[in-house]
Amino acid sequence: MEPGAAGPLHAMDREQLWVPLSGAITVTTDDGTRRIGPGRAAILPAGENRRIATSGTAPAEVLVCMANGGRATVADTGEVRPLHWAG
Numbered sequence: 001m002e003p004g005a006a007g008p009l010h011a012m013d014r015e016q017l018w019v020p021l022s023g024a025i026t027v028t029t030d031d032g033t034r035r036i037g038p039g040r041a042a043i044l045p046a047g048e049n050r051r052i053a054t055s056g057t058a059p060a061e062v063l064v065c066m067a068n069g070g071r072a073t074v075a076d077t078g079e080v081r082p083l084h085w086a087g
Contacts, residue, residue, distance in 0.1 A: 001025070001060045006053035011046075014070040014086075018042045018052070023060030026053045049075055 001023075009028075018027065024037035028051045029044065035055050036042050044050050054060045070086040073079070 001052075001054045001062065003054050003057050003059055007051060009049055009051045009075040010072045010081075011049050011075065012044065012066070012070055012072055013046055014066040015046050016044045016070075017065040018044065019063045019065075021061045021063055023058045024055040025060050025062060026055040027051075028053075 018025065018036065019041045020036055020038050022038060024035055025042075026033055026035050027042045027044070029048055034042070037055075066086065068086060070083050072081045072083060074081065
């Protein structure tokens with residue numbers, strides 16, 4: 001993710017594990033906001049609204065793990081989006 005990048009507020013239909021390899025991300029959920037950098041991880045339960053953004057001025061490279069075939073539901077529109085990388 002490039003500096004300043006942020007995804008939409010959305011929920012996934014699968015649990016996800018986010019592990020920054022370089023740079024840092026900000027994870028915002030209903031429970032608050034936390035900054036995650038290398039050596040840390042975020043476990044995001046299925047069905048929980050989240051927004052992921054880069055944190056700071058450097059790009060972030062992140063390993064994201066989840067069960068095959070996940071889909072995202074955008075909070076504002078209800079649009080369901082399959083993830084091309086999760087196939």
